[in-house]
Amino acid sequence: MDFIHQLGPVALGSRLRRISEQLTAEASLIYADYNLAFQPRWYPVFYLVAQQPGLTANEIAERLGHTHAAVSQVVKELVKSELLAAEPSASDQRRRLLHLTARGQTLLPQLQAQTADVRHGIEDLLATAAPHLWSALEALEQHLHQQPLHQRVAAARQRRVSSGEYIRDYTAADQPIFRQLNVEWITRYFALEPADLKALDQPQDYILAPGGCILLAESAGQVVGACALIKLRDEPGYELAKMAVSPAAQGQGLGYRLGQAAVQRARELGATRLYLESNSVLTPALRLYRKLGFRPVANPPASPYARADVFMELFLT
The missing domain is CATH 1.10.10.10 (Winged helix-like DNA-binding domain superfamily/Winged helix DNA-binding domain)
Structure with a gap:
């Protein structure tokens, strides 16, 4: 896996430098010709x-x-x-x-x-x-x-500091809030299923131990968003799952920033594909997934969720 590619836009300078070095090497060959x-x-x-x-x-x-x-x-x-x-x-x-x-x-x-x-x-x-x-x-x-890049980065930092928002990794102490955020949205539309309870009650065993991760979004000292990357068994990929944003924090672009962080983390973990399952009634969520680059899966696998009727994927290579 190309690490510069995994890093994404943050490595723009390195990506351009690599292209420049390749073109310079090619130019030397051309002059020789x-x-x-x-x-x-x-x-x-x-x-x-x-x-x-x-x-x-x-x-x-x-x-x-x-x-x-x-x-x-x-x-x-x-x-x-x-x-x-x-x-x-x-x-x-x-x-x-x-x-x-x-x-x-x-x-x-x-x-x-x-x-x-x-x-x-x-x-x-x-x-x-x-x-x-x-x-x-x-x-x-x-x-x-x-507007130079350093000014843009400073502005982004100021926005983050002003809002008190940042995205971090899950710890064992976060299990109750991880569960709460997901139970809130799932029970608003559906019923909890056995696969939900496995992930929410035993995230260490079901998500983290097999090689996945959980990201949490904090704002003003409170966890207001979460999403998980669950390792796929038969390929270097992950399922984007258990994505939730507190109702009080919705409408501010937090879900998109959390999704971007998850996609970037998947790249860093060497994933070639992200997969997700959702439901057609979750219109805002589906719009978010499309914005992140996810597209429908032609032949989806069997799902452990009765509510799943939308299947999407994002290729990272």
């Missing part, structure tokens, strides 16, 4: 100077959105490779203006031909894998510029 003695990291600096000769390293860093230190290092390497030259400005001797050398000018047409081929190759990749990825990346950069 074209017999170009050229480093992938040189490309944006070299190509920008080719299009706009007379720029300084500072100006290049601003246009590329890279650090001055990183650009300066690339410039040094390009100068050492005799592809770029730096000359003092006539108006300010401290400013070093960059332009292609004769060797750089000779390399440029070969690089332009390779660039055209690479453009077509990447367009083919994007069309096959994600047609709108480039637009999405542009939007992501714009939103990060408008």
Whole structure:
């Protein structure tokens, strides 16, 4: 199981870094195919100077959105490779203006031909894998510029602290409230069944010991939500079960956040699939499951619950 994939969106930076490293490795192979003695990291600096000769390293860093230190290092390497030259400005001797050398000018047409081929190759990749990825990346950069990620995380933290809400793991002392929350909603619509009593009266034996877990949601020091992951016997998956939110805490998105936490925990546990059973009268719950990504099961297995008439699954790979 791919751990970066298991971590989900929280590992966005690591996921992008891994893709970047793979593309950089591919770029080295491409340059070798074209017999170009050229480093992938040189490309944006070299190509920008080719299009706009007379720029300084500072100006290049601003246009590329890279650090001055990183650009300066690339410039040094390009100068050492005799592809770029730096000359003092006539108006300010401290400013070093960059332009292609004769060797750089000779390399440029070969690089332009390779660039055209690479453009077509990447367009083919994007069309096959994600047609709108480039637009999405542009939007992501714009939103990060408008409100950096650290500010968004700080806002999320403030919302959590203000509400006093957090999600934690079950302990043995939580069995009464775990039972109470589920008995409340089950008896509102149905009758308790033997499978309910096994899970609610003996969660240690029925849920935890076989490899499952229980998550609880707290708000203002009170447990107001719960859900369980019950290990499936014949596959690396779990049943999402015994999901309950106190009536006083409903309508605030707590069920969705609890469900997201359960899905993420299942990924961390190496699950490839989540399965659940519900009932068609539980409209808000079914809407929540669909929002989490669950879809109907074509051929559901036999259920221990008489009330079960909806069967859904979510693939995690």
